[in-house]
Amino acid sequence: MLERREFLKLGAFFLAGYGPAGDRTGESAGPVLRAGAFRHYIDFFNSMVEEGVVQHIPDARAWEWLASNIPLFECPDPVFEQTWYYRCWSYRKHIKETPRGFIVTEFLRPVKHAAEYNAISCAFGHHLAEGRWLHDQTYLDDYLRFWLRAGGGLHPQFHQYSGWAAHAAYERWLVHRDDGNLADLLDPLVLDYRTWERERLLDSGLFWQYDVRDGMEESISGSRTAKNARPTINSYMYGNARAIERIASLNGRTALREEYEAKAAALRRRILARLWDEKAGFFKPLLASGGLADVREEIGFIPWMFGVPEPGKGYERAWAQLMNPGGFYAPFGPTTAERRHPGLRISLEGDDCQWNGPSWPFATSQTLKALANVLQSYPQDAVSRRDYFETLRVYTYSHRIRLEDGREIPWVDENLNPFTGEWLARLIKIRKGRFDGRGDHYNHSTYCDLIITGLAGLRPRADDRLEVRPLLPAGTWDWFCLDRVKYHGRLLTILWDRTGRKYGRGKGLRVFVDGSEAGRSGGLEPVCASLPVR
Numbered sequence: 001m002l003e004r005r006e007f008l009k010l011g012a013f014f015l016a017g018y019g020p021a022g023d024r025t026g027e028s029a030g031p032v033l034r035a036g037a038f039r040h041y042i043d044f045f046n047s048m049v050e051e052g053v054v055q056h057i058p059d060a061r062a063w064e065w066l067a068s069n070i071p072l073f074e075c076p077d078p079v080f081e082q083t084w085y086y087r088c089w090s091y092r093k094h095i096k097e098t099p100r101g102f103i104v105t106e107f108l109r110p111v112k113h114a115a116e117y118n119a120i121s122c123a124f125g126h127h128l129a130e131g132r133w134l135h136d137q138t139y140l141d142d143y144l145r146f147w148l149r150a151g152g153g154l155h156p157q158f159h160q161y162s163g164w165a166a167h168a169a170y171e172r173w174l175v176h177r178d179d180g181n182l183a184d185l186l187d188p189l190v191l192d193y194r195t196w197e198r199e200r201l202l203d204s205g206l207f208w209q210y211d212v213r214d215g216m217e218e219s220i221s222g223s224r225t226a227k228n229a230r231p232t233i234n235s236y237m238y239g240n241a242r243a244i245e246r247i248a249s250l251n252g253r254t255a256l257r258e259e260y261e262a263k264a265a266a267l268r269r270r271i272l273a274r275l276w277d278e279k280a281g282f283f284k285p286l287l288a289s290g291g292l293a294d295v296r297e298e299i300g301f302i303p304w305m306f307g308v309p310e311p312g313k314g315y316e317r318a319w320a321q322l323m324n325p326g327g328f329y330a331p332f333g334p335t336t337a338e339r340r341h342p343g344l345r346i347s348l349e350g351d352d353c354q355w356n357g358p359s360w361p362f363a364t365s366q367t368l369k370a371l372a373n374v375l376q377s378y379p380q381d382a383v384s385r386r387d388y389f390e391t392l393r394v395y396t397y398s399h400r401i402r403l404e405d406g407r408e409i410p411w412v413d414e415n416l417n418p419f420t421g422e423w424l425a426r427l428i429k430i431r432k433g434r435f436d437g438r439g440d441h442y443n444h445s446t447y448c449d450l451i452i453t454g455l456a457g458l459r460p461r462a463d464d465r466l467e468v469r470p471l472l473p474a475g476t477w478d479w480f481c482l483d484r485v486k487y488h489g490r491l492l493t494i495l496w497d498r499t500g501r502k503y504g505r506g507k508g509l510r511v512f513v514d515g516s517e518a519g520r521s522g523g524l525e526p527v528c529a530s531l532p533v534r
Contacts, residue, residue: 030515031072031483031484031491031493031515032481032483032493032495032503032505032512033072033074033481033483033484035067035072036067037074038072038074038085039063039067041082041085041086041089042062042063042066042085042089043063045059045062045085045086045089045410046059046060046062048407048409048410049403049409052108052109052437052440053093053108053109055093055094055095055096055097055105055108056095056096056097056102057092057093057095062089062092065092066085066088066089066092068135068136069134069135069136070088070133070134070135070448070484071133071448071452071482071483071484071485071486072481072482072483072484073085073448073451073480073481073482073483074480074481074483075477075479075480075481076477076478076479076480077477079396079397080393080396080451082410083396083399083410083447084447084448084451086399086410086412087130087399087412087447087448088448090412090441090443091104091130091131091443091448093108093441093443094106094108094127094441094443095139096117096118098116098117098146100117100142100145100146101141101142101143101145101146102138102139102142102143103117103119103142103143103146104127104131104139104140104143104443105117105118105119105120105443106118106120106122106123106442106443106444107120107438107439107442107443108438108440108441109436109437109438109440111438113160115155115156115157115160119146119147119155119157120160120161121147121155121157121158121159121160121161121163122160122161122163122215122444123215123362123443123444123445124147124163124165124168125163125164125165125167125168125236126362126365126444126445126446127140127143127443128140128143128144128168128169128171128172129168129171129172129369129446129449130446130447130448130449131143131172132171132172132175132176132449133175133448133449133452133485133486135484135486137176137178140172141181144169144181144185147165148165148185148188148189148192149188153188153191154188154191154192154195158192159195159196159199160213161213161214161215162209162213162214162215162232162233162236163236164236164239164240164306165189165192165240166189166192166193166239166240166241166243166244166247167236167239167240167242167243167306169182169185169189169243169247170182170243170246170247171243171460173247174460174461174462175460175486175487175488176486176488176489177488177489179250182247182250182251183247183250183251185247186244186247186248186251186253186256189240189243189244189247190244190256192240193237193240193241193244193260193263196233196237196240200233202227202229204229204270204274205266205267205270206229206234206267206270206271206274206275206286207229207233207234207237208227208228208229208230208233208288209228209230209232209233210222210223210224210225210226210227210228211223211224211228211230211355212224214230214232214233214299215362216232216299216336216355216360216363217351217353217354217355218350218351218353218354218355218356219297219299219336219337219355219356220293220295220297220337220341220343220344220356221284221285221287221293221295221297222285222355223288226287226288226289227288228285228286228287228288228293229274229275229285229286230285230299231271231275231283231284231285231299231300231302231303232299232302234267234270234271234275235271235302235303235305235306235308236306237267238264238267238268238271238303238306238308239305239306239307241260241263241264241267242260242264242306242307244256244260245257245260245261245264246462248260250462268308268310271283271303271308272308272309272310272315274286275292275303276315277292280296281317281318281320281321282296282300282318282321283299283300283301283302283303283318284296284297284300285297285299294341295337295338295341295343296321296327296328296337296338296341297336297337297338297355298328298334298335298336298337298363298366298367299336299363300318301318301319301322301366301367301370301371302366302367302370303315303370304370304371304373304374304378305366305369305370305373307373307377309378311377311378311379312379316374316378316380316382316383317380317382318382319371319374319380319382319383319387320382320383321338322334322367322371322383322387322391323383323387323390323391325339326338326339326340327339327340330359330418330419331394331418331419331421332359332394332397332398332416332417332418332419332420332421333359333364333394333418334359334363334364334367334391334394334418335357335358335359335418336355336356336357336358336359336360336363337355337356337357339357343356344356344357345357346358346417346418346419346424348424348427348428348431349428352414352424352425352428352429353414353415353425354415354424354425355415357418358415358416358417358418358424359398359415359416359417359418360414360415360416360444360445361395361398361412361415361416361442361444361445362444362445364391364395364445365445365446365447365450367391368388368391368392368395368450368454369446369449369450369453369454371383371387371388371391371454372388372450372453372454372471375388375471376457376459376469376471384473385471385472385473386473386476388454388455388471388473389455389471389472389473389476392450392454392455395447395450396447397421398416398421399411399412399447400421401413401423411423411441412441412442412445413425413426413439413440413442414426414439414442414444423439425439426439451482452482452485454471455470455471455472455480456468456470456472456480456482456494457469457470457471457472457494457526458482458485458487458492458494460487464488464530464531465528465529465530465531466492466511466513466518466519466527466528466529466530466531467526467527467528468494468509468511468519468526468527468528469526470494470496470509470524470526472496472524473524474523474524477496478497478498478499478502479495479496479497479498479502479503480495480496481493481494481495481496481503482494482495483495488531489534490513490514490531490534491513491514491515492511492512492513493510493511493512493515494509494510494511495509495510495512496508496509496510496524497510505517506520507522508520508521508522508523509521509522509523509524509525509527511527511529513531513532514532516532518530518531518532
C-alpha cells in the first residue's frame with residue numbers, strides 16, 4: 001500500500017496545471033468555484049480501468065451530467081477533494097433506467113439475491129442520503145416509488161433487509177421541501193412500519209433481526225436463526241416512527257401523528273432500558289437466549305444516528321471506544337467489533353461478508369453520521385471534532401486500491417482489512433478463484449453527505465432557518481469551499497477562509513444564498529441565519 005505522503009503526492013499530481021478554482025478575489029456575489037476546474041478528475045476516473053457495466057449515464061457523458069447535477073467541493077487536501085468527485089462519479093454509475101423508472105443499484109454486476117433489475121433494498125437509506133444532493137431529483141422520485149408503491153403496495157423484496165426508509169425520505173424532504181411527493185409517501189411509509197411490526201416485533205415491544213438481514217453477515221453477536229433484538233433495526237424503527245410522526249403533522253393527520261409519537265416514545269424507552277449495557281457503557285444486542293451480547297460492536301453507535309439516546313444521561317461515554325486502539329480504532333477502520341474481543345477475526349478463509357472485525361464503508365458511514373449528531377446536538381466530553389476529522393480522514397484515505405500493474409487509484413469496494421487497507425472480500429474471491437468484480441465501485445455507503453452535513457456542517461431543517469455547524473477542527477485546514485448546494489430551492493455556498501486571501505470574501509466562515517451573504521462567523525463557529533424571502 002502507498003504511504004499517506006505518497007498518496008498526497010499522487011493527488012497533487014492530479015491537481016497540477018489546473019490552478020486554484022476559487023481564486024476570484026474582489027467578487028461579492030455569484031458562484032465561487034468553476035466547474036471546469038474539476039473536470040480533470042472525471043477524465044482521469046474514466047481512464048482508470050475499463051468501463052465494464054454501462055447503465056443510464058455512460059462514462060463518456062459523466063462530466064456533462066455531473067457538471068449540472070452535483071455540488072462542487074474544494075479543499076487543501078487533494079485526497080479528500082479527489083474522493084469527493086470519485087464518489088459522485090461512482091454514484092452516477094449506479095443510476096439505472098428500468099421499465100418502472102429509475103432505480104439506484106448497489107452492485108453494478110448482477111447478483112443472485114437481488115430483485116428485478118438488480119435492485120437491493122439494503123443500502124436504500126444511504127442511496128437517498130447521498131442522492132438528495134443531486135440537483136435533479138427525478139431519479140430518487142422514481143426510486144422511492146419502485147420500493148414503496150409497487151403495484152399498490154410495498155415491493156415484495158423490500159423487507160429482505162432492515163432499513164430506515166421513512167427517516168431517509170423525511171431527511172430528503174428537509175433538503176428539497178417537495179411537499180407533494182412526501183404527502184404521497186405517507187401511507188406507504190405507514191404500511192412499511194406496520195409490516196415490520198407484523199414481521200419482526202417481539203412481545204417485549206422491541207424488534208428482532210438476523211444479522212444477515214441487517215446486511216451484516218457473520219457478526220460476533222449475530223445469528224442467522226436467533227431472533228436477537230439488535231440496536232440496528234430498533235434504532236431504524238425509532239427513526240421511522242419519528243419521521244412518520246413529522247410527516248403526519250405536516251399533512252394535518254393529527255391521529256396518525258399522535259399514534260407514531262407514542263410509538264417512538266415507547267420504543268425509545270425500551271431501547272434505553274433493554275439494549276444499554278451499563279457496565280460496558282455501550283448499546284448491544286439483546287440475545288434471544290437471554291442477556292446482552294458480550295461484545296461491543298460498531299452497531300452500538302447507530303442509536304445516535306437517529307437521536308435515540310437522551311442527552312445528558314451519560315450514554316455518550318460509549319464514544320470513548322471509537323478512538324481507543326482496544327476499541328474500534330484501526331489505520332483503515334473503524335473495526336466492526338472491538339479489537340480487544342477474542343472473537344475478532346480478519347481472515348481470508350470462510351465467508352467473504354465478515355462483520356466480525358473488518359471495516360465496512362456501510363457501517364463507517366453510519367458511525368460518522370451518528371458522530372456528527374453527537375457533536376452537533378449532545379453536550380459531552382467523550383469525543384471531539386478532531387476525532388470526527390480523523391475518522392473521516394481514515395475513511396477518505398481508505399478509498400483506494402493498488403492494481404496489478406502497480407497503479408494506485410481511487411476505489412470503493414465491500415469491506416476492508418482495517419490494518420492494511422486491502423479490500424478483503426475481493427481478496428477472498430480472488431484466492432478462491434471466483435473473482436467476478438461484483439464489488440467494483442460498490443454503492444453501499446455515503447461520503448458526500450458526510451462532507452456536507454458533517455465536515456461543512458449544513459444541518460437541514462424543516463423551517464426557513466439556515467443552520468451551519470462545521471466539524472472541521474481549528475488549525476486543520478486554512479480554507480475549503482462547498483458550492484452549488486441545492487437547498488430549499490436555493491443554491492448555497494459554505495466557505496471557510498482563515499486569512500480571507502483564498503476567496504476574497506473576507507476572513508472566517510461565510511454562508512451565501514444565491515450569491516448573497518446570509519451569515520458569517522469569525523472562526524469555525526456555528527452560523528445561524530434566515531433564508532432570504534423570495
